[in-house]
Amino acid sequence: MKPKAIILTGYGINCEEETAWCFEKTGGEAEIVHINDLIENPNRLSDYQILAIPGGFSYGDDTGSGNAYANKIKNNLTEQIINFAKQDKLIIGICNGFQILANTGLVPAIDDKYGERQVALMRNKTARYECRWTWLKNTSKKCVWTRDIDLLHLPVAHGEGNFYAESEILNKIKENDQVAFKYVNEDSSPANQKFPINPNGALEDIAAITDPSGRILGMMPHPERFLAFTNEEGWELKKERLIREGSALPKDGEGLKIFKNAVQYFL
Template sequence: MATPRVLILRAPGTNCNEETAYAWEQAGASCETWHLSRLLADASQISKFQVLTIPGGFSYGDDLGAGRIFATRLGTVLGEEVRKLRDRGGLILGICNGFQVLVRAGLLPENSEIGPVTLTRNDSGHFEDRWTRLAPVPGRSPFLTSAEPLEFPSAHGEGKFLTKSAEDLERLQQAGQIVLRYIDAEGNPTQSFPQNPNGSAGAVAGMCDPTGQILGLMPHPERHVLPYHHPRWTRSELRAEGDGMRLFRSAVASLSE
């Protein structure tokens, strides 16, 4: 089985690239981390990879809005190459700031029926780091193969998902593009704080494009790789490995088929 090649794209202010690379490697992929300007110099280089990952951080300081500058560079120059990567069966993953980048670059929701979506300031008005429970919807995205809940930390100041209209949200749900939702202790999608940490409409924590190959999510799967990353590992039965590995392993498995 061939080892999938992952390109991790970093920009000034990206700060989760190392742990994201580690998670991919633990899942059996091989990673290269490139500065965005290296790819801009020759966008066709993307063809050497099967996966593009945009990790978390504060790219360019989020100075013009979260992910905006990265997205502008990615969108104007690379948008075409990224879509080609998807069209030949590749995967694109955006985590936290990376999700914001994918949205601002127009790579999500990538659905002509729907107006723009956004990730805006949390209801709390500021950055928060807390663990969240998520319900994945399997079947659409190769990253998500089981409905078993996932626990990942959310750590952001601008993660509140909003659509232009309630109808748009409904259409996205109908289209099967809402694949990760914040849930409460009973497993139900929730609007209550802090289980829904930012006030996201429809409890949206992550979404994919219509093919499922482009996935963006606010919570951090790469921060739950070890069982010892879990905030309650000292008091409950130890997992075999962190929940985040399921996401990375599913992706690697789908590419190795």
């Protein structure tokens, strides 16, 4: 049976359609659900194996990115969401979704304190919205979503992605193998905070973290925006090389790997 993914939307979330497409493309079944419909009937959450909170601009980043949407979850769905998180199910938050997960306290959930805010995604160091491609190094063995990925090329598009945690929390995140992706140079060498390799100033170049179980992933970059070969920055050069070699052009984008890992987890 195909694993079922619920894709939350509403109030300015805007990447729900392509996120849903990625789950379907990789063998899952996806349903886009407005948060108000879930609040009306919270128990329907148990119908799904995967919960995705896509990117977007919920509430226009008012009162801090992801904060107002997270408050909506906390005020109305805390029990169901925490319950979901503690089962053998998967959750992903991408960009605004990561900001929402962080504010809801689903990542990093150090000391199993699910529901407590422990990290912040602050204003980019450039103080500006940044839409650009980044290289990501997988640094976690436990993360379900990033299995068999070493280096991944994905775009970021956000104004508040500057990852921050106090040193005690940060140390535990590292000790627990909860750093999923770091921004790196194309040759995998560390970004060391250098802009634009690290596009937002994130502490220790952290781009994505998981919860202690490795089943919940929060990531700033957008895997669902690299769903086709022609999405990737620099595809035109790759195309020309392949044509001159007489090779066929690929169709899929490498961002799909993330979704495939999630779907495969249940197969």
